[in-house]
Amino acid sequence: MTNPRILLIIGGGIAAYKSIELVRLLRKAGYVVRCVITRAGEQFVTPLTLAALSENKVYTNLFDLKDEVEMGHIQLSREADLVVVAPATADLLAKMAAGIADDLATTLLLATDKPVLTAPAMNVRMWLHPATQRNIATLRGDGVTVMAPDEGEMACGEFGPGRLPEPAAIKNAIDAALAAAPAVTAMVGQPDFAPANHRPLYGRRILITAGPTHEPIDPVRYIANRSSGKQGFAIAEAAAAAGAEVLLIAGPVPLPTPPGVIRVDVETAVEMADEVRQGLPVDAAIMVAAVADWRAADPAGQKIKKDGSGAVPPLALAENPDILAGVAKSAERPTLLIGFAAETNDVIAHAEAKLARKGCDWIVANDVAADPMGGESNRVHIVSKTGIDSWDRLPKAAVARKLMEKIADELDARSPCQSD
Ligand code: CTP
Numbered sequence: 001m002t003n004p005r006i007l008l009i010i011g012g013g014i015a016a017y018k019s020i021e022l023v024r025l026l027r028k029a030g031y032v033v034r035c036v037i038t039r040a041g042e043q044f045v046t047p048l049t050l051a052a053l054s055e056n057k058v059y060t061n062l063f064d065l066k067d068e069v070e071m072g073h074i075q076l077s078r079e080a081d082l083v084v085v086a087p088a089t090a091d092l093l094a095k096m097a098a099g100i101a102d103d104l105a106t107t108l109l110l111a112t113d114k115p116v117l118t119a120p121a122m123n124v125r126m127w128l129h130p131a132t133q134r135n136i137a138t139l140r141g142d143g144v145t146v147m148a149p150d151e152g153e154m155a156c157g158e159f160g161p162g163r164l165p166e167p168a169a170i171k172n173a174i175d176a177a178l179a180a181a182p183a184v185t186a187m188v189g190q191p192d193f194a195p196a197n198h199r200p201l202y203g204r205r206i207l208i209t210a211g212p213t214h215e216p217i218d219p220v221r222y223i224a225n226r227s228s229g230k231q232g233f234a235i236a237e238a239a240a241a242a243g244a245e246v247l248l249i250a251g252p253v254p255l256p257t258p259p260g261v262i263r264v265d266v267e268t269a270v271e272m273a274d275e276v277r278q279g280l281p282v283d284a285a286i287m288v289a290a291v292a293d294w295r296a297a298d299p300a301g302q303k304i305k306k307d308g309s310g311a312v313p314p315l316a317l318a319e320n321p322d323i324l325a326g327v328a329k330s331a332e333r334p335t336l337l338i339g340f341a342a343e344t345n346d347v348i349a350h351a352e353a354k355l356a357r358k359g360c361d362w363i364v365a366n367d368v369a370a371d372p373m374g375g376e377s378n379r380v381h382i383v384s385k386t387g388i389d390s391w392d393r394l395p396k397a398a399v400a401r402k403l404m405e406k407i408a409d410e411l412d413a414r415s416p417c418q419s420d
Pocket residue numbers: 209269287288289290291292293320321322323324325338339340341342354358
């Protein structure tokens with residue numbers, strides 16, 4: 001494509017200053033850039049700066065009649081090859097999801113017939129709020145690409161996901177969006193699910209749990225296990241690459257959010273159970289998390305201190321909810337429900353017993369005798385009522401991809417996609 005044309009919509013928020021660098025990178029790469037800045041965005045960057053860098057007029061006002069004569073807003077929204085919203089505030093995403101058009105930016109977004117890429121930036125709580133996550137799911141369902149925000153310290157002092165991705169990352173996402181065939185709603189930044197544009201889970205919604213849970217004993221101590229979260233995150237990445245809408249409910253692990261995945265972080269099994277309930281209904285749920293079986297029955301509100309006598313404090317435990325078994329019994333049981341089991345001995349026998357006990361469709365039994373949790377590969381057996389499918393030891397990403405193919409086939413057999 002020669003000189004692709006980008007319509008860049010700049011929302012409000014401190015991250016708006018990064019749009020200056022983005023315009024610079026895009027111009028350097030030969031893109032034609034037209035900027036639209038919202039009223040809130042103007043508080044952080046000036047139209048003059050953007051005009052100088054983009055070497056183009058900057059649009060701010062829907063009711064600029066001169067522009068309506070020169071170039072109507074419909075034309076402005078359609079002459080671009082790609083519409084980019086960066087930073088996309090919670091407010092802008094909400095308006096987009098609801099189809100509200102009450103200023104130039106939102107009118108263009110509603111009027112465009114071109115692919116739209118959004119780079120969100122907002123406070124961590126705003127990002128994690130169910131309303132925002134709902135809006136993102138709606139937008140993705142509409143074919144809008146929503147980049148995952150970066151994690152880190154925010155201008156407001158809080159820590160977590162919500163930072164605007166770096167301009168170079170947005171530029172990469174723009175390159176990928178322009179390279180993608182318009183009919184394929186691949187998430188930007190995802191590796192192709194080989195062969196190119198093969199998205200066997202397109203139109204499916206998949207919930208994944210991953211990582212350990214931390215069960216507090218007091219404000220500074222907790223019960224945990226050695227789960228690294230790597231296999232669950234690899235599965236989330238592969239599911240999104242395969243075209244699914246993915247909700248990843250993650251215990252405490254320092255892993256980056258895979259591209260295109262909606263992630264909700266939790267600490268305890270009870271929190272995980274709650275988020276899973278809220279995440280239903282889905283087409284398939286894959287419970288990879290190593291949920292702690294027990295929690296402290298009565299966590300102390302203050303740090304437990306030694307009293308000098310040598311006496312050990314009592315630690316009473318309570319059993320955690322079995323999330324997988326609970327989903328299996330729920331009215332919203334997914335079409336395909338998959339559990340994981342790390343076993344050191346009698347792998348198949350334990351998996352068969354677990355399959356029956358939990359009421360799920362498959363158990364992915366993971367033989368951890370030779371390679372305990374945290375490694376880079378897995379040797380798995382897919383145990384179901386109809387038989388056992390044993391795979392060679394494979395890197396976790398390869399296990400994830402093979403599993404997605406199997407899940408796609410199974411879902412197609414059990415409940416063909418409406419778009420099929
Ligand atoms: N699981 C769950 N909630 C729990 C415990 C386990 O959802 N409270 C899920 C895990 O995510 C996994 C499957 O159940 O998909 C099997 O986990 P595992 O720890 O092997 O099962 P347990 O019932 O705890 O069995 P074991 O006594 O062998 O630890």
